[in-house]
Amino acid sequence: MKPVRPHTRFRRLLPAFGLACAALSIPPAGSIAHATLQGCPDSDNGGIGKMIIGSLEDLGAVSARTRRNLLAAFEMRFERADAELKSVAKVIYCPDRRIQGAGSFDESVISILNDEQVLLEVGARPDGSDIVVAYVVIPVRRYEFFGPPPAGMQGYHEAIYEMSRISSGLDELFRGNAELRLMAALALAVRHEKIAEAVSGDADRKNMMLRAGAYYCDAVGSIESAQPRPGLLGLDQDEWDEIGAYARAGADRMVEKISQEFGTASVTDAIEAVREGTAAAGRGCGEALPPADGG
Amino acid sequence: MVRRPASSLIKTGVMFFLGYLLIQSVELDLKQAQFTADAADKLKEYIVTLNGENAPGGEAQYQATALALGGFGGVAAYPLVETIDRGDERRIAWGKVGLEQAGRIAPDETCRVLEAVIDDPTRSYKWLTRKTAVEVACSVGCLSARGPLGRLKGSLDGMSELTALQRRDFAAVIDEALSRLERAASRQKGWRLN
Numbered sequence: 001m002k003p004v005r006p007h008t009r010f011r012r013l014l015p016a017f018g019l020a021c022a023a024l025s026i027p028p029a030g031s032i033a034h035a036t037l038q039g040c041p042d043s044d045n046g047g048i049g050k051m052i053i054g055s056l057e058d059l060g061a062v063s064a065r066t067r068r069n070l071l072a073a074f075e076m077r078f079e080r081a082d083a084e085l086k087s088v089a090k091v092i093y094c095p096d097r098r099i100q101g102a103g104s105f106d107e108s109v110i111s112i113l114n115d116e117q118v119l120l121e122v123g124a125r126p127d128g129s130d131i132v133v134a135y136v137v138i139p140v141r142r143y144e145f146f147g148p149p150p151a152g153m154q155g156y157h158e159a160i161y162e163m164s165r166i167s168s169g170l171d172e173l174f175r176g177n178a179e180l181r182l183m184a185a186l187a188l189a190v191r192h193e194k195i196a197e198a199v200s201g202d203a204d205r206k207n208m209m210l211r212a213g214a215y216y217c218d219a220v221g222s223i224e225s226a227q228p229r230p231g232l233l234g235l236d237q238d239e240w241d242e243i244g245a246y247a248r249a250g251a252d253r254m255v256e257k258i259s260q261e262f263g264t265a266s267v268t269d270a271i272e273a274v275r276e277g278t279a280a281a282g283r284g285c286g287e288a289l290p291p292a293d294g295g
Numbered sequence: 296m297v298r299r300p301a302s303s304l305i306k307t308g309v310m311f312f313l314g315y316l317l318i319q320s321v322e323l324d325l326k327q328a329q330f331t332a333d334a335a336d337k338l339k340e341y342i343v344t345l346n347g348e349n350a351p352g353g354e355a356q357y358q359a360t361a362l363a364l365g366g367f368g369g370v371a372a373y374p375l376v377e378t379i380d381r382g383d384e385r386r387i388a389w390g391k392v393g394l395e396q397a398g399r400i401a402p403d404e405t406c407r408v409l410e411a412v413i414d415d416p417t418r419s420y421k422w423l424t425r426k427t428a429v430e431v432a433c434s435v436g437c438l439s440a441r442g443p444l445g446r447l448k449g450s451l452d453g454m455s456e457l458t459a460l461q462r463r464d465f466a467a468v469i470d471e472a473l474s475r476l477e478r479a480a481s482r483q484k485g486w487r488l489n
Contacts, residue, residue, distance in 0.1 A: 035423050038383040104354060108388035115423055115461055116384065191460075198463035 035116055039097030049089040049191060050116070051184065054097040054123030089119055089188070099123025099134045102156040107146045110155075114142040119187040122180065131161045135183040139190035140246075153246050157183070159235045178225035179235060182243065185222060189215035189250055206262050213254035219247035338367055342374050345389060346382070354385070361389040365396025369404020372397050376412055380424040391427050398435030406437035413443040422454060426465055433472035438480050444473050 036042055040052060099121070105113075113121070121136040134156065141155025159179045189212050196208035223244045228234040235243070341364040350356040364371045372394065379390035398405040412420055412428040420428075425447065432440040448469045451462055 035387060035421065036383045038385050100354070106388070108391055109384050112384040112387050112423065115426070115464065117458075195458075195460045198459040200459070204459075 035112060037092075037094065037097070037113075037116065037118070040092055040094035049119035049187070051089050051091045051119050051187075052097065052121040053091065053093045054099045054121060089184075097123070099125065099136070101134075102154065105136055105141060105156060110138060110141050110146060113138050119191060120183055122183075126163065127160070129163050131163050132158050133161065133179070134158050135179065137183050137187045137190075139187055139194065143190060143194060144246075153242060154239075157235060157239050157243070160233050162233065178222055182219055182222040182226045182247075185215050185219040186243070186247060186250075189213075189219060189247075189254075193250070193254065206258075209254060209258050209261070213251060213258055216247055216251035216254055220244075220251050223247060334367070338364070338371065338374075342378070345378055345386065345393075357385070357389050358392060361393035362396050365393035365398075366400060368397050368401030369408065370401075372405045372408035376408060376420075376424065376428070379427050380420050387423065387427060391431055394427075394431045395434055398431060398437070402435060402437070405435065406432065406439055409435070409437055410440050410443045413440060413447050422457060422461075422465070426468055429468055429472050433468075433475050436476065436479050438476055438483070441473060441476050441480070444469055444476070448473070 037050075037052065039054070118138045120138060122133065124131055124133045126132075135158075137153075137155040137157070139155075140153050144152035145155050157179075192208050192212035192215060196205050196212055199205050199208060223240075226235060226240065226243075228237050228240050234240075341360050344350055344360045345357060345364060350360070352359070361375075364375060375390045375393045375397065379387050379394070382390060394405065394409070398409070409428045409432045413425055413432065415425055429440075429444060429447070432444070448466065451457070451466055451469075454462070457465065
């Protein structure tokens with residue numbers, strides 16, 4: 001009989017051990033067809049996206065009551081932005097999810113989050129006497145920063161707020177939610193633009209392009225109110241400039257595409273519809289949009 | 296003085312030599328068994344760490360654990376696939392790192408596992424797991440995965456759980472893998488001709 005070589009025996013035994021270990025240690029997945037999100041309750045929205053708010057528990061310097069207030073205000077404003085944009089995105093609060101800087105949103109993680117239809121992730125951390133709120137615009141980071149070709153906008157942006165503002169007024173902290181709305185609009189714009197490229201039917205494609213144009217315009221309209229504040233608060237000036245240019249270029253690009261493929265009158269109609277009429281007033285994009293008669 | 300015949304000395308020598316070989320063989324077996332048990336313990340420890348919460352070293356420790364697990368080669372491939380299939384986005388990314396490591400150490404065995412996941416005849420895996428397997432097969436250079444990749448590409452339209460954008464992005468990943476593997480295959484062919 002041919003002797004069994006030690007390493008062969010080792011190799012024969014290990015798979016059984018490995019599989020047994022795997023079976024014992026990995027929690028059962030059940031019947032869900034999508035991946036879970038770290039620190040989040042399981043959520044399959046079945047729509048166009050998820051917006052994730054990470055844990056705010058790291059803000060240990062503030063009282064528990066203030067922290068609760070902050071979270072409530074944040075969620076309320078987030079949902080308001082979501083409702084105004086008339087998206088079908090779902091806001092998910094993830095109590096065990098902590099944001100750890102741009103480095104932790106590498107290509108693999110971003111690709112999975114994008115596949116899981118996450119639009120935007122928001123997280124906050126204390127930084128001395130300030131609070132840093134990080135916004136990860138998933139579609140921008142997936143399609144622009146990681147390409148191809150890899151370049152362009154980072155899709156990871158931090159805004160600085162004074163810690164004292166938490167106590168002095170929550171409305172003041174997020175200043176009418178300008179950054180949040182800007183980032184949400186950008187995320188929705190890029191996601192809709194990419195969907196428009198992927199769908200095959202003309203009607204679906206037109207609908208997605210119109211919505212993408214509307215969201216880019218909404219981002220353009222939110223730029224001014226998200227302008228960096230004195231004392232280096234808010235967004236970084238260079239990033240703000242870059243985001244503004246990106247949103248305007250996106251709006252121009254969509255308007256041009258829509259005009260070429262479907263005519264101009266429908267562009268303004270759709271944007272009015274998405275903004276629910278009143279929101280359109282003074283929201284910019286006027287210079288980028290062709291007039292309703294197409295002239 | 297009695298003189299032993301030479302044959303008796305030879306017999307004694309042979310007996311000593313055989314005894315020595317026997318002892319060595321038993322020792323080797325014992326050491327091997329110990330090594331197997333230690334390795335299995337390590338394997339189990341790594342899998343538990345990778346799938347557990349709050350590792351003291353944080354993200355770096357998870358990365359290191361995935362790499363160490365991948366160091367077991369093909370043996371680690373299925374546990375890593377299970378981690379990817381059941382994990383959140385971070386575990387999927389770490390599992391991918393581990394699978395790539397396993398593929399570098401034991402390409403044949405790992406590629407066989409990846410091909411099985413890509414083909415997935417029993418529809419046991421999530422589509423994200425299959426997509427990850429495609430990416431790893433590409434980065435590891437599994438030339439034999441070209442067949443399964445072609446079949447997967449052909450079946451994308453029938454995967455009703457995918458949105459249009461997910462389908463397009465998935466198709467792009469498959470195309471990229473096929474193109475890179477074809478290039479690798481043609482380079483290999485060129486070297487053989489030379």
